[in-house]
Amino acid sequence: MSETLLSSRNLAFELYEVLDAEGLTQRERFAEHNRETFDAAIGTARSIAEKYFAPHNRKNDENEPRYEDGQAILIPEVKPAVDAFLEAGFLNAARSFDNGECVGYLVGKPHHGLSYMFQMMNEARIGVGMGAVMLGYAGYLYSLEYARERPQGRVPDSKDPTTAPVAIIQHADVRRMLLTQKAYVEGAFDLGLYAARLFDDTTTLESEAERRRAHELLDLLTPIVKSWPSEFCLKANELAIQILGGHGYTREYPVEQYYRDNRLNPIHEGTHGIQSLDLLGRKLAQNGGAGLKQLIRLVADTSERAQAYESLTPLRQPLEALVARLQTVTLGLLTDLAQGKVNSSLANSALYLKVFGHMVIGWRWLEQAIRAEEGLAKGNATDTDFYKGKLQAARYFLTWEVPGCQHELALLEARDDTCLGMREEWF
Numbered sequence: 001m002s003e004t005l006l007s008s009r010n011l012a013f014e015l016y017e018v019l020d021a022e023g024l025t026q027r028e029r030f031a032e033h034n035r036e037t038f039d040a041a042i043g044t045a046r047s048i049a050e051k052y053f054a055p056h057n058r059k060n061d062e063n064e065p066r067y068e069d070g071q072a073i074l075i076p077e078v079k080p081a082v083d084a085f086l087e088a089g090f091l092n093a094a095r096s097f098d099n100g101e102c103v104g105y106l107v108g109k110p111h112h113g114l115s116y117m118f119q120m121m122n123e124a125r126i127g128v129g130m131g132a133v134m135l136g137y138a139g140y141l142y143s144l145e146y147a148r149e150r151p152q153g154r155v156p157d158s159k160d161p162t163t164a165p166v167a168i169i170q171h172a173d174v175r176r177m178l179l180t181q182k183a184y185v186e187g188a189f190d191l192g193l194y195a196a197r198l199f200d201d202t203t204t205l206e207s208e209a210e211r212r213r214a215h216e217l218l219d220l221l222t223p224i225v226k227s228w229p230s231e232f233c234l235k236a237n238e239l240a241i242q243i244l245g246g247h248g249y250t251r252e253y254p255v256e257q258y259y260r261d262n263r264l265n266p267i268h269e270g271t272h273g274i275q276s277l278d279l280l281g282r283k284l285a286q287n288g289g290a291g292l293k294q295l296i297r298l299v300a301d302t303s304e305r306a307q308a309y310e311s312l313t314p315l316r317q318p319l320e321a322l323v324a325r326l327q328t329v330t331l332g333l334l335t336d337l338a339q340g341k342v343n344s345s346l347a348n349s350a351l352y353l354k355v356f357g358h359m360v361i362g363w364r365w366l367e368q369a370i371r372a373e374e375g376l377a378k379g380n381a382t383d384t385d386f387y388k389g390k391l392q393a394a395r396y397f398l399t400w401e402v403p404g405c406q407h408e409l410a411l412l413e414a415r416d417d418t419c420l421g422m423r424e425e426w427f
Contacts, residue, residue: 004141005049006134009386010186011042014193017371021197029204044088052081061257122219125226125269126199130192132265133185136233139240139258140181147174147243168243177243181236182389183397187361188229190368195225213294220283220291221360223275228357230265231272237262276353281346285334292330299323299363306366309373311391315398319362322402326359329412347420351408362402369394
């Protein structure tokens with residue numbers, strides 16, 4: 001049976017081949033767990049999603065919540081779904097209750113509530129990013145299944161009008177749109193899980209120094225984790241609609257709802273523009289640039305390991321070129337900010353966020369490509385198509401998407417003032 005919410009194989013790949021989730025069991029917080037308990041929790045979550053939430057998703061969209069006499073009225077299917085979620089323990093899954101009771105305490109120091117609030121907002125922003133990923137993922141999987149089943153047209157070199165139409169997945173442009181979706185959603189999915197792993201690291205690593213480093217990196221990546229999926233997984237939803245053609249625009253098919261639902265994510269918990277100001281104006285230089293330095297080292301390490309595979313040379317080289325130029329541009333912008341040139345430095349922060357995000361996603365795709373090469377080397381024939389699909393998606397993102405960032409970098413280098421210089425009265 002086709003999967004409509006999430007690829008189980010890709011989830012296992014991320015957890016156990018890329019992110020080493022089993023390594024968490026060496027820490028006290030997760031000592032009672034193993035891969036079996038992880039998979040059991042995932043299985044329970046999938047079962048609840050498929051049994052209780054997915055069936056009424058469309059009905060809930062068509063019958064929106066409303067207020068009557070001071071009460072919120074929802075369709076009746078919502079309550080058993082929420083009850084199943086609560087009964088399974090997911091609401092408290094990330095909490096620790098050592099003494100079987102919950103006690104309220106002052107969080108941190110008095111009069112520091114604003115800074116603590118921003119930490120909670122960061123967690124919410126990561127959640128928004130993952131929500132965008134999953135809506136993009138659902139649209140991708142639906143349009144993939146549709147493209148495999150929908151017959152229409154013939155390939156360009158088939159001129160015989162008596163031959164049967166082919167499934168639209170045989171058309172190169174449909175494959176382009178599917179591959180773009182795969183690159184966006186699986187790249188963003190990897191980043192979201194990486195951020196979740198970092199969040200675990202901030203509380204479960206052994207030493208305070210290790211936990212601090214994890215927090216610095218997570219703090220730097222949070223604007224990307226929130227905004228990049230919100231923009232590019234929405235683009236994936238747009239492509240899913242396009243693949244379905246006129247069908248995709250109607251409520252008879254789910255992809256238009258996925259797009260509408262996902263359109264909120266670039267807006268709430270900090271718009272794209274706000275996230276870009278946060279990244280360039282605050283996060284990069286925070287703690288002496290500790291998070292940025294750490295990220296650059298991690299990208300360099302991945303690139304160095306990719307050198308063991310000649311097939312990955314054309315994939316890693318565009319990323320290396322982007323990282324090198326981005327470092328130069330970043331240093332220049334931070335220097336300008338330190339000199340008080342705030343408006344001109346931040347005027348094109350949205351461009352900077354896009355380039356920085358592509359660098360991060362490109363890094364995560366190169367990491368996935370290495371793991372795919374390792375998987376192919378094991379010789380398991382049942383996984384060959386999966387790993388080759390990973391390599392092709394990595395190839396697309398790193399050779400089609402990443403090089404395009406050079407134009408944005410040129411505008412940033414030049415401190416282009418096209419938008420900043422536009423006057424209100426000229427509109």
